[in-house]
Amino acid sequence: xVSKRAPATVKKTAAKKKTTKKKAVxxxxxxxxxxxxxxMLGIRRFEEKxxxxxxxxxxxxxxxxxxxxxxVVVGVQTAVKEGDQVITGYRDHxxxxxxxMDPKAVMAELTGREGGLSKGKxxxxxxxxxxxxxxxxxxxxxxxxxxxxxxxxxxxxxxxDNVAFIYFGDGAANQGQVYESFNMAELWELPAxxxxxxxxxxxxxxxxxxxxxxxxxxxxVSFNIPGEQVDGMDVCAVSDAAKxxxxxxxxxxxxxxxxxxxxxxxxxxxxxxxxxxxxxxxxKMREExxxxxxxxxxxLKSKAIDEAGLKEIDAEIRAMVTDAANFxxxxxxxxxxxxWTDITEEVQP
Numbered sequence: 613x614v615s616k617r618a619p620a621t622v623k624k625t626a627a628k629k630k631t632t633k634k635k636a637v638x639x640x641x642x643x644x645x646x647x648x649x650x651x652m653l654g655i656r657r658f659e660e661k662x663x664x665x666x667x668x669x670x671x672x673x674x675x676x677x678x679x680x681x682x683x684v685v686v687g688v689q690t691a692v693k694e695g696d697q698v699i700t701g702y703r704d705h706x707x708x709x710x711x712x713m714d715p716k717a718v719m720a721e722l723t724g725r726e727g728g729l730s731k732g733k734x735x736x737x738x739x740x741x742x743x744x745x746x747x748x749x750x751x752x753x754x755x756x757x758x759x760x761x762x763x764x765x766x767x768x769x770x771x772x773d774n775v776a777f778i779y780f781g782d783g784a785a786n787q788g789q790v791y792e793s794f795n796m797a798e799l800w801e802l803p804a805x806x807x808x809x810x811x812x813x814x815x816x817x818x819x820x821x822x823x824x825x826x827x828x829x830x831x832x833v834s835f836n837i838p839g840e841q842v843d844g845m846d847v848c849a850v851s852d853a854a855k856x857x858x859x860x861x862x863x864x865x866x867x868x869x870x871x872x873x874x875x876x877x878x879x880x881x882x883x884x885x886x887x888x889x890x891x892x893x894x895x896k897m898r899e900e901x902x903x904x905x906x907x908x909x910x911x912l913k914s915k916a917i918d919e920a921g922l923k924e925i926d927a928e929i930r931a932m933v934t935d936a937a938n939f940x941x942x943x944x945x946x947x948x949x950x951x952w953t954d955i956t957e958e959v960q961p
Contacts, residue, residue, distance in 0.1 A: 683903030687850025754787030783814025844872030
C-alpha cells in the first residue's frame with residue numbers, strides 16, 4: 613500500500629522566524645555596560661575592516677565575519693575565569709578579541725603574515741593561543757565540539773574546577789560527532805558548556821528547512837543534558853545564562869547546553885551574497901535587536917556617558933583597528949622554512 617502522506621520537505625519550504633521568550637535578567641552596572649559596549653564595538657569595527665581588506669585582496673581564502681553576533685561571545689566571557697578553555701569554529705575573530713588577544717596579531721594572521729598568532733600559517737579559520745587558553749578556530753564543521761569535549765575531560769581528569777566553553781553553530785548542531793560528544797560528556801559528567809550560536813542560517817539554509825527539532829536547547833534531552841534558550845542579542849541575558857551554566861559545571865553536575873538565538877548581518881562568508889533572505893529581515897534585526905545599540909541606549913539613558921563620550925570611544929577603536937591593519941600590511945610574509953615547523957613536538961619520556 614502506497615502512503616499518501618506528503619513528503620516532510622513540503623512542510624518546510626519557508627523559513628520560520630524563531631523568537632526567544634524574554635525573561636527578567638540582571639542588568640549590567642554602568643561600568644559593565646561601558647566595558648561590554650567597548651568590546652562589542654571593537655569586534656564590529658575590526659570585522660568591518662577585515663571585510664574591507666578582504667575586498668582589497670589583502671586577505672585570502674575564506675573569511676567569516678561575526679557582525680551582529682557580538683553579544684554572544686562578550687556575554688559568555690563574563691563567566692570565563694583563568695584556566696577555562698575556549699574553542700570555536702571558523703567564525704572566530706570575535707572570540708579571539710574577546711579572549712584579549714592582540715588585534716594586531718589577529719589581523720596579521722588574517723593577512724597571512726609572520727606577525728600573526730599562528731605565524732601566518734593558519735589564516736582566518738585556524739588561529740590559536742595557548743597563552744590565552746584559546747584552542748582554535750577550526751574549519752571542519754563540528755570538529756571543535758569533540759575537541760572541546762576532550763578539553764573538558766582534561767579538566768575532569770586533573771580534578772580542577774575549570775570549564776571548557778565550546779562554541780558551534782546551528783548547522784554544526786546536526787553533525788554526528790556532536791551527539792557522540794554529548795553522550796560522553798554526560799556519561800562522565802564533564803565540565804563543558806556547549807554554546808550553540810544559532811544565527812538562523814546554516815550557510816544559506818534556514819534552520820527550519822534543515823533541522824527537525826529547531827529548539828536546539830533540547831538537543832541534549834536524550835542524554836539528560838539540561839539546556840536553555842537565550843536571547844543572544846542581549847549581552848545581559850547571555851552573561852546571566854553563561855554564569856549559571858558555568859556554575860552548574862563547576863559544581864560537578866556535568867555539561868550544559870546554551871542555545872544563543874542570534875543573527876549575522878552579513879553572508880555566511882565573504883563569498884556569500886546572502887540572497888536567500890529579504891533585506892527587510894536584516895534591517896528589522898538591525899533596527900530592533902542590535903546588541904550594541906541596546907547597550908548604547910542604556911548608557912545614554914543612565915547618563916553613564918553622553919554622545920560625545922561615545923564618539924570618543926568609537927574614535928579610539930577605529931584608531932586601534934587602523935593600527936592593526938597597518939601592522940598586518942607591514943609585517944613580512946612567513947619564511948618558506950616555516951612550512952616544516954610546528955608540525956610535531958618532541959616529548960620527553
